[in-house]
Amino acid sequence: MGLALSPVAARADGLDDTLARFVKDKFPESEKAVAELAAEAPPQGAAILEALGDNRLLYDPSSHVVAYRTATGAILNAKTGEAIAAGDAAAFKKVRINNAIRVAIQGAVGSLTLANPDPQKRVAAAQDVFRTRNEKALPAVEAQLAKEKDPQVIEALRLARAAITAGAESASAEDRLAAIATLRARGDQDAQNLIDQIAQKATDPRVKAAAASALSAIHTRLAMWTVAQDLWYGLSASSVLLLAAIGLAITFGVMGVINMAHGEMVMLGAYATYVVQLLLPPELQNWSLAFAIPLAFLVAGVVGVAIERLIIRYLYARPLETLLATWGVSLILQQAVRSIFGANNRLVTNPSFMSGALHLGGLEITTNRMWIIVLAIVVFVALQLVLRATPFGLQMRAVTQNRRMAAAMGISTARVDMLAFALGSGVAGVAGVALSQIDNVSPNLGQGYIIDSFMVVVFGGVGNLWGTALGALTLGVANKILEPIVGAVQGQIVLLIVIILFIQKRPRGLFALKGRAVEA
Amino acid sequence: MSAELDRIGLAFVAILAAAAIVVPALALATSPASPLHIPPYLVQLLGKYLCYAILAVALDLVWGYCGILSLGHAAFFALGGYAMGMYLMRQIGARGVYANPILPDFMVFLNWKALPVAWWGFNWFPYAMLMVVLVPGLLALAFGWFAFRSRVTGVYLSIITQAMTFALYKEFFRNDFGFGGNNGLTDFKDLIGFSLQSDATKAALFSASAIALILAYWAARAIVGSKYGKALTAVRDAESRMRFLGYRVENHKLFAFVVSAVMAGVAGALYVPQVGIINPSEFAPSNSIEAAIWVAVGGRATLVGAAIGAIAVNFAKTYFTGAFPEYWLYGLGSLFILVTLFLPRGLLGLVLRDREAKPVVETPALAIEEGADP
Numbered sequence: 084m085g086l087a088l089s090p091v092a093a094r095a096d097g098l099d100d101t102l103a104r105f106v107k108d109k110f111p112e113s114e115k116a117v118a119e120l121a122a123e124a125p126p127q128g129a130a131i132l133e134a135l136g137d138n139r140l141l142y143d144p145s146s147h148v149v150a151y152r153t154a155t156g157a158i159l160n161a162k163t164g165e166a167i168a169a170g171d172a173a174a175f176k177k178v179r180i181n182n183a184i185r186v187a188i189q190g191a192v193g194s195l196t197l198a199n200p201d202p203q204k205r206v207a208a209a210q211d212v213f214r215t216r217n218e219k220a221l222p223a224v225e226a227q228l229a230k231e232k233d234p235q236v237i238e239a240l241r242l243a244r245a246a247i248t249a250g251a252e253s254a255s256a257e258d259r260l261a262a263i264a265t266l267r268a269r270g271d272q273d274a275q276n277l278i279d280q281i282a283q284k285a286t287d288p289r290v291k292a293a294a295a296s297a298l299s300a301i302h303t304r305l306a307m308w309t310v311a312q313d314l315w316y317g318l319s320a321s322s323v324l325l326l327a328a329i330g331l332a333i334t335f336g337v338m339g340v341i342n343m344a345h346g347e348m349v350m351l352g353a354y355a356t357y358v359v360q361l362l363l364p365p366e367l368q369n370w371s372l373a374f375a376i377p378l379a380f381l382v383a384g385v386v387g388v389a390i391e392r393l394i395i396r397y398l399y400a401r402p403l404e405t406l407l408a409t410w411g412v413s414l415i416l417q418q419a420v421r422s423i424f425g426a427n428n429r430l431v432t433n434p435s436f437m438s439g440a441l442h443l444g445g446l447e448i449t450t451n452r453m454w455i456i457v458l459a460i461v462v463f464v465a466l467q468l469v470l471r472a473t474p475f476g477l478q479m480r481a482v483t484q485n486r487r488m489a490a491a492m493g494i495s496t497a498r499v500d501m502l503a504f505a506l507g508s509g510v511a512g513v514a515g516v517a518l519s520q521i522d523n524v525s526p527n528l529g530q531g532y533i534i535d536s537f538m539v540v541v542f543g544g545v546g547n548l549w550g551t552a553l554g555a556l557t558l559g560v561a562n563k564i565l566e567p568i569v570g571a572v573q574g575q576i577v578l579l580i581v582i583i584l585f586i587q588k589r590p591r592g593l594f595a596l597k598g599r600a601v602e603a
Numbered sequence: 604m605s606a607e608l609d610r611i612g613l614a615f616v617a618i619l620a621a622a623a624i625v626v627p628a629l630a631l632a633t634s635p636a637s638p639l640h641i642p643p644y645l646v647q648l649l650g651k652y653l654c655y656a657i658l659a660v661a662l663d664l665v666w667g668y669c670g671i672l673s674l675g676h677a678a679f680f681a682l683g684g685y686a687m688g689m690y691l692m693r694q695i696g697a698r699g700v701y702a703n704p705i706l707p708d709f710m711v712f713l714n715w716k717a718l719p720v721a722w723w724g725f726n727w728f729p730y731a732m733l734m735v736v737l738v739p740g741l742l743a744l745a746f747g748w749f750a751f752r753s754r755v756t757g758v759y760l761s762i763i764t765q766a767m768t769f770a771l772y773k774e775f776f777r778n779d780f781g782f783g784g785n786n787g788l789t790d791f792k793d794l795i796g797f798s799l800q801s802d803a804t805k806a807a808l809f810s811a812s813a814i815a816l817i818l819a820y821w822a823a824r825a826i827v828g829s830k831y832g833k834a835l836t837a838v839r840d841a842e843s844r845m846r847f848l849g850y851r852v853e854n855h856k857l858f859a860f861v862v863s864a865v866m867a868g869v870a871g872a873l874y875v876p877q878v879g880i881i882n883p884s885e886f887a888p889s890n891s892i893e894a895a896i897w898v899a900v901g902g903r904a905t906l907v908g909a910a911i912g913a914i915a916v917n918f919a920k921t922y923f924t925g926a927f928p929e930y931w932l933y934g935l936g937s938l939f940i941l942v943t944l945f946l947p948r949g950l951l952g953l954v955l956r957d958r959e960a961k962p963v964v965e966t967p968a969l970a971i972e973e974g975a976d977p
Contacts, residue, residue, distance in 0.1 A: 335758075339758075340758070341758045341761070341762065343892075394940060394944065397944055398943060398944070401943075401947070402757055402758050403666075403670075403672040403757065403758065403761065404899070404943040404947070405943075406672070406758060406761060407892070407895055407896060407899060407939050407942075407943050408939055408940045408943040408944065410892050410936075410939055411896075411935070411936040411937065411938065411939025411940040411943075412936065412939075412940065413936075414932045414933075414935055414936035414939070415932070415933055415936035415937065415940075417932065418929075418932035418933055418936070419933075422929065534762075534765060534766055534769050534888070537762045537765070537766070538762075538766060541759060541762055541763065572773045572774055572776075572777055573774075575770060575773065576770045576773070576774060579766050579767070579770045582763075582766075583746075583749055583750070583763060584749070586753055586755055586759070586763075587749060587752070587753040588753075590753045590754055590755055590759070591759075
């Protein structure tokens with residue numbers, strides 16, 4: 084008692100009065116004490132309320148000391164936090180509580196954390212209030228709102244206040260309308276659920292109407308975010324398709340042969356990433372892609388040159404047999420990788436800058452997919468530069484347009500073929516690096532993408548890389564938009580039928596080469 | 604068709620006809636202890652090879668003589684197989700695990716109450732056989748009509764056909780598509796009243812496959828040898844010139860494509876009761892490409908070579924996947940490369956005298972005339 088009497092501060096006296104109410108051990112008194120704790124928010128408040136809620140708050144009827152038992156069993160003085168000797172512990176009795184007090188405690192704990200010095204905790208508390216919509220927390224929310232400086236916390240508090248007011252039948256219609264407007268501005272799934280409840284329960288016609296209109300507005304808004312999210316997924320799928328198909332478009336464009344082992348170039352690129360991850364010391368893991376991309380380009384490019392020099396150049400007049408021979412190559416490469424690395428999936432971990440997700444309004448943007456889009460754009464621009472701004476690119480375009488004429492002008496078509504194949508295969512290897520970040524690395528990796536890549540090339544045509552880009556974009560986005568409507572597999576089938584119908588109109592794709600060389 | 608090729612074909616037909624009689628006789632009439640005895644599993648294996656040979660003949664008809672490298676023939680094969688499988692499923696009746704007299708087990712398992720429309724009539728053998736022919740034929744008709752009319756040729760056509768079989772592959776994997784999902788159709792009991800487990804039925808199926816192969820060869824040979832066949836070959840070698848001469852190139856191609864698809868469907872229908880299962884993996888694009896290598900190994904535009912190639916490659920596959928499973932894919936891959944590089948006319952090209960063998964590859968001379976890039 085001597086401690087309780089010491090004049091620490093004015094608030095301490097208030098705390099003494101409050102604690103004295105617990106000693107009476109009457110429900111109304113305890114409830115008042117809870118309310119006072121919430122209002123005055125002493126530093127010990129949260130611990131006291133928590134103890135009360137858990138039946139751990141004790142009082143000594145003779146000495147009028149209030150204390151609580153901690154999780155470890157020690158008994159601490161509620162006011163000072165000092166331990167109480169085990170001998171005195173026997174004198175303590177529990178402060179009884181009922182449901183009304185439990186509800187009060189819940190609200191009070193929320194409002195106590197609302198005053199927490201850590202802004203993140205305040206936001207979390209406000210969001211908590213938003214979810215529970217405990218009317219008892221309203222005064223605390225209002226109080227905190229009056230003195231709050233942090234804009235993020237203010238936003239969270241305003242939403243919490245709106246959630247309480249909007250649902251409270253006791254509040255005035257004007258207040259509720261304003262609250263609904265605030266919720267409508269928030270416009271996410273939580274707000275939608277809340278307003279939906281209000282729209283069903285509200286008796287005031289104005290409130291009901293406002294809730295209904297807010298509900299439809301949020302519906303529209305959410306639907307738009309869903310579409311945006313689908314578009315994002317589509318864009319992401321397109322970037323992967325573009326990376327996988329663009330190398331194919333180059334080799335197919337220049338030589339008119341389909342490299343069925345193209346998917347295996349992608350697979351080699353993915354395994355190159357895996358090998359880099361294995362070999363790099365931990366401190367360099369975040370830079371793994373800086374090593375993996377050149378290595379993948381090199382490995383796939385070298386294998387590509389080997390295929391061109393050893394097989395394809397002997398089959399130039401026979402494109403269909405090139406298809407079969409390169410299929411044989413793909414079988415051998417798959418089996419070789421299976422023999423070396425095993426048939427199981429290998430896990431490539433994302434570098435830290437590529438993991439996680441961003442939230443943009445209602446959009447969730449996964450970082451690794453964002454970087455793959457960036458990579459696809461970089462690769463596309465780089466290839467365009469090679470094609471447009473280098474002598475090799477000029478020669479490659481000339482051979483694509485008219486091989487014999489190009490040869491007559493002194494271009495070494497054999498050399499262009501070889502380099503084009505190296506380039507196309509190398510780019511496929513880079514695509515493999517990207518795929519390793521989002522997909523399992525397995526010997527069959529390339530198989531999953533090869534048919535889609537062919538579709539992109541068939542759709543986009545080989546006259547121009549823009550055709551490939553547009554083809555990838557169209558197929559990727561269309562696929563993701565169709566997916567929720569007709570299902571994933573049917574979406575692909577629908578696209579296939581659309582492509583077959585499309586080549587009725589444009590048998591050589593969107594960007595076909597013009598000139599007589601095209602008629603084969 | 605050269606006279607020499609015809610003689611080889613005749614010999615092949617004679618061997619097949621003999622096998623159709625001798626193999627069942629040896630399998631059924633000799634005791635298991637006899638050195639001449641052919642065990643039932645071997646009869647089934649040989650029957651399977653013959654079904655592949657029919658598929659190869661069908662593919663050679665369009666590839667060898669029409670220049671259409673279809674990478675979707677496995678789809679026609681599998682569709683014929685599914686039609687047969689559906690008949691066999693309906694024949695199980697109440698003998699299934701769930702003993703439902705109408706619904707196949709997988710439908711009971713999926714908690715379906717009624718038979719889907721697509722399954723109606725399949726308990727009736729003639730209807731099922733009609734579907735074996737009609738379904739692949741109509742798919743080929745629709746697909747070919749679109750593709751050939753818009754002059755989709757060469758590698759473009761190959762890729763599109765591959766995409767077709769890939770789409771079907773994925774569709775048949777789905778449980779709610781109604782054809783057994785990834786498990787496919789299996790646990791067959793009997794075929795028009797004959798138990799599939801009995802040795803006699805197995806022998807009969809082998810004979811039926813041999814006869815079907817003879818008929819397929821004979822039909823393809825008749826088409827190729829006719830005036831129409833000459834036009835078809837001309838379309839292969841100089842499509843634009845044929846068009847300028849007034850031929851309806853697309854109709855010629857379409858006819859060959861549909862006939863070929865029907866043959867593939869029949870092959871699939873004979874295949875399913877012999878292997879006892881049909882599942883979506885039959886649609887896998889790799890199956891179609893493998894069929895192309897059978898044809899290439901035997902010799903394109905020879906028909907009989909295609910059949911021999913199918914039997915030879917599959918025999919090698921059975922042997923190697925048993926003896927050296929690790930190395931089979933290396934072998935198959937090398938086969939693709941070596942045959943296209945060094946044996947453009949296949950095994951039969953080695954046998955046929957050079958003066959009789961016509962060049963079947965797209966020669967640079969023709970390509971220049973056509974204005975194509977070599």
